[in-house]
Amino acid sequence: MSSAAPRPGLLGRWTQDHLREFVATVGRLYREPVSTLLTAAVVGITLALPAGLHLLVKNLSAISFSWEGSLQTSLFLKDSVSAARGRALAQELRRRRGVQKSEYISREQSLAEFRELSGFGEALQLLEDNPLPAVIVITPDTRDGAEATDRLMTELTRLPEVELAKVDHKWLERLYAILGMVERSVLILSAVLALAVIVTVGNTIRLDIENRRDEIVVMKLIGAPDAFIRRPFLHTGICYGLAGGAIAWIFVHGALLALSGPARRLAGLYESGFSLSGLSFSATLAMLGAGFLLGAIGSFWTVSRHLGKIEPA
Amino acid sequence: MSQIVHFHSVSHRYPGGGEVLADIGFRLAKGEMAFLTGRSGAGKSTLLKLIALLARPTRGQIVVNGQNLATLKRRHIPLYRQQIGIIFQNFNLLYDRTVFDNVALPLVIRGYAHEDIGRRVRAALDSVGLLHKEKAMPMTLSGGEQQRVGIARAIVTKPILLLADEPTGNLDPEMALETMEIFRRFNEVGVSVLVATHAIDLIQQLPYRVIHLDGGRISKDQPVAFAELDHE
Structure with missing residues (x-):
């Protein structure tokens, strides 16, 4: 026996050892498909929940923002502003960035409209002056985002010709606030469910350690360092996490497919160009990454806790 | 440092039990092969366990290949065990x-x-x-x-040292002899060997040192049974 082939270097050894263990782990899990799938499915469902909710919030935000297009702002002009100036201002505003439409309504038009709609016609005739102001109705273009739209509206109310602006915005702000809260809740839920994944993987690994107690003792007897003994369990945990991430992706993607038809119909009814946005590439990576990380944490934590308790005697 | 194992007045007692080993002192030279004999419960296995660091002595010092086991940290035990071949x-x-x-x-x-x-x-x-x-x-x-x-x-x-705990305990005489023969061959290429056994009959035919334990103490330490010339 000669030692012609030297042992590989540190990095080569690391790669070799982990590759070797990974293949062995996948083989081991493959031989027990039912229990492996069950654990992976539990992890998958746990991961799918926050991922799905996140997607839901994202889509709701998109919908609510598209509604902003239907928002109109009424700029009530000062009585000192002439009809000609009012019309010119409406023209000017139309050219402004972020304004989709602007319409000038003179005092007379306002009055006519009011008389027609309110049924107070007779009463109005008693008044000497027309009490209604001229109005410019602005429809914002929401493509620049909610903040830009808000800024534009504030600017318009500060125009010298404008007496008062009525922005019916409150309900949208409330919706945004609610969405913000839901988003935060999803974050909290994600943290709790991440913990659940760690515990699930940890518990499975704990049972695995119990089953392989004798093997661990033999390993320790022949001088295996803790890192070596820990490795198969670490890989098992990571495999559960990755498989769980993939299962979660399938769940969420399936749900999206099931919802896309009704969503299109709904959008059609609202004459909106809205469509469900799906899982992006980075979201897919994030799901797999979360599975990897949580599986690794769960197994590392469990093995570290239990390995010291198993000693050959 | 010509010895591979050195026990210096080593005692061991299990928690709450009596003394299993008392004041053990011996050296095993590098490249030497020896048998550890004695009745069941005489402390043979415990002595091997102390060398393999499966147990720590209550008193005394053990030095293996220049390494004082008392100063060996827990995280270095795996690396230490890798130097030793253990047969169970x-x-x-x-x-x-x-x-x-x-x-x-x-x-x-x-x-x-x-x-x-x-x-x-x-x-x-x-x-x-x-x-x-x-x-x-x-x-x-x-x-x-x-x-x-x-x-x-x-x-x-x-390994530089081979420890065997009752390697022939479960074997018939013929296989037992064969097993001892395998140890002898390794010893011939320079591996130090320490074999715990109660198969007195068997080892009396072999030309090796015998350390006899009785009640946790070394009662006899015969350098070489016979045929020393043959081994030389």
């Missing part, structure tokens, strides 16, 4: 893997390259006469063959 009475094989994988395990632990492992494992299996069984599962082997798998695993890394 109950074999301690992994029954869910093949003979090859069992013998390869110490090499895998040490991070040997794949091709290297195959070569070394086959050489070790060859030296115990089990080359043709590399694909077998341990359960399908006889006790003697399982024991030889255990020996192959212990020597595959070419």
